[in-house]
Amino acid sequence: MATTKVKKDSKALNKEIGNALFSDDERFEMFFAANWKKIMAAAIAVVVVITLVFAVRLHLANAAKRASAKLATASTAADLEKALAENSDAAGADAARFRLAGMYIADKKYAQAQAVLDKLAVSAAETSLRDKARLSAAYMLEMSGKLADAAQRFSAIAATNTIPSSMRAEAAYSAGRLYLALNRKTEAKQVLNQLQLMEVSQSATAVSFWKDRAQMLARSIN
Numbered sequence: 001m002a003t004t005k006v007k008k009d010s011k012a013l014n015k016e017i018g019n020a021l022f023s024d025d026e027r028f029e030m031f032f033a034a035n036w037k038k039i040m041a042a043a044i045a046v047v048v049v050i051t052l053v054f055a056v057r058l059h060l061a062n063a064a065k066r067a068s069a070k071l072a073t074a075s076t077a078a079d080l081e082k083a084l085a086e087n088s089d090a091a092g093a094d095a096a097r098f099r100l101a102g103m104y105i106a107d108k109k110y111a112q113a114q115a116v117l118d119k120l121a122v123s124a125a126e127t128s129l130r131d132k133a134r135l136s137a138a139y140m141l142e143m144s145g146k147l148a149d150a151a152q153r154f155s156a157i158a159a160t161n162t163i164p165s166s167m168r169a170e171a172a173y174s175a176g177r178l179y180l181a182l183n184r185k186t187e188a189k190q191v192l193n194q195l196q197l198m199e200v201s202q203s204a205t206a207v208s209f210w211k212d213r214a215q216m217l218a219r220s221i222n
Contacts (some may be wrong), residue, residue: 077103094124098133101140110144131163135171142178151178155191166206169195173210176217185221192218 080100084093097116104113117140120133138153154175158168172195179188192214198207 077107077109094120094126094129097124098129098136101133101136105140105143110140114140114144127162131167134163135167138171138174142174147178147182151175151182151184151187154178155187158191158194165198166210169198169207169210172198173214173217176214180217180221189218189221 077100080096080103084096084100087093097120101113101116101120104110104116114137117133117137121130121137124130124133134157138150138157141150141153154171157163158172158175160168172191176188176192176195179185179191195211195214
């Protein structure tokens with residue numbers, strides 16, 4: 001017991017003597033001399049990690065640019081389909097899908113265009129693109145001869161307050177036009193009257209345009 005106490009006292013005394021004899025700078029130099037290999041290894045590890053992180057970020061940024069470029073430069077439906085298959089989650093992929101639907105329509109591939117637009121109407125990341133896809137999908141049904149389904153879609157869009165008023169007004173007019181074509185006059189009058197009561201908070205000029213057309217259409221209903 002006494003021997004252990006003497007050793008502890010001796011260590012404490014040596015530490016106090018060391019503190020008295022050496023300055024802070026000198027003690028640091030002594031510590032560095034004794035541990036320089038560990039210090040250098042830690043410093044190198046930090047540099048390597050930083051370099052790897054930077055390299056990974058640069059690679060991802062370049063990959064994203066390449067993917068977006070492929071989507072933007074595809075000039076045919078086949079090329080765009082391939083680009084989307086390879087870069088389905090790339091920035092601009094939803095916009096590319098919307099463009100693909102336009103290509104399908106130009107080629108009169110209405111079923112394929114409908115499928116793309118219906119999917120975008122639900123899954124597009126941007127709200128504005130979802131809304132455009134919903135309206136375009138309704139027009140697509142009309143182009144395919146499915147007038148009743150199209151009228152129902154247009155009517156649903158017109159009743160959705162979260163959609164911009166200009167698009168709702170256009171949809172309301174289109175629904176009234178199709179209901180009238182189907183000789184469903186009561187539904188045509190109802191949706192056209194709703195358009196006249198629509199409150200306008202934005203896009204007043206566009207809404208007024210569709211209201212004027214709706215008034216002319218309503219006068220033709222006996």
